[in-house]
Amino acid sequence: MSEFPTAPDVLGPEVEVLPLPDVADRLGVPFTRVHQMLRDGLLLALRRNGVAVVPAEFLTDDTIVKGLPGTVTVLQDGGFSHEEIMRWMFTEDDSLPGTPVTALRENRGREVRRRAQAMAF
Incomplete structure (x- = not known):
């Protein structure tokens, strides 16, 4: 199985993260499916203390936050790295207001x- 992409830990320690087995449990999918989601850009992961983790805010109770995969795709297609996308998702934007990930969670994906x-672009 090929490796999945991860970003370095560019988020503050206050950002809650979940190890990949916990993500699989929460989504009700096999562990290997989480790896595929990361390869496909449906989710993003980072390495915290050498362990691949996903920010908890990328998930609702049992699904990926609506609009996250499309947003990731737009930014990747525009040349952004996983590190840059991760940083952007958690950076305050006064015009939203809040962070992009918070806006997605509040159904403001557009x-x-x-x-x-x-x-x-």
Whole structure:
């Protein structure tokens, strides 16, 4: 099985993260499916203390936050690295207001994608 991409830990220690087995449990999928989601850009992971983890805010109770995969795709297609995307998702934006990941969680994906498209192209 090929390796999945991860970003370095660019988030503050206050950002809650979940190890990949916990992500699989929460989503109700096999561990290997989480690896595939990371390879496909449906989720992003970072390495914290050498362990691959996913920010808890990328998940609701049992699904990936609506709009996250599309936003990640827009930014990747625009040339952004996983590190840059991760950093952007958790950076305050006064025009939203809040962070892009918070806006996605609040079902304001259209606003987030507009900003992502403007940055990417």
